[in-house]
Amino acid sequence: MHEIPQDVDLSFLEQKELVQVAVGLHQTILHFTDQVSILIEGTCRYRDQTGREINCGDSKTSAMILVPLLGHVLTRVVKKGKKSLELLFDEGQIIELDSDSEQFESYQIKRGDQWVLVV
16 A cells, blocks of 8 residues: 655664564554554565465464564564565564555554554
């Protein structure tokens, strides 16, 4: 639906520990330290340390896949094109967020009470 602005600064996500994975009917929410959250409503892919890739699919599947990341630290965020982000964790795990809908938001990033990015 939206594109990632070229000037968006997502460095505040780095060095945040994943402390909770919340699941809704159509949404998975990653809660990090310092009141940082990523709401996933579209597709995402998870890649483990060995390079094995898993499509997260619906919220139930994504939660099951992402729960093992609890306690891990997000070390780097990489913008991939106009609509995708890669979230790199401390042991080499990667979550790739894609904007795959022209009608609906695919993911959102919130810092405290402020929406930083809606794609």
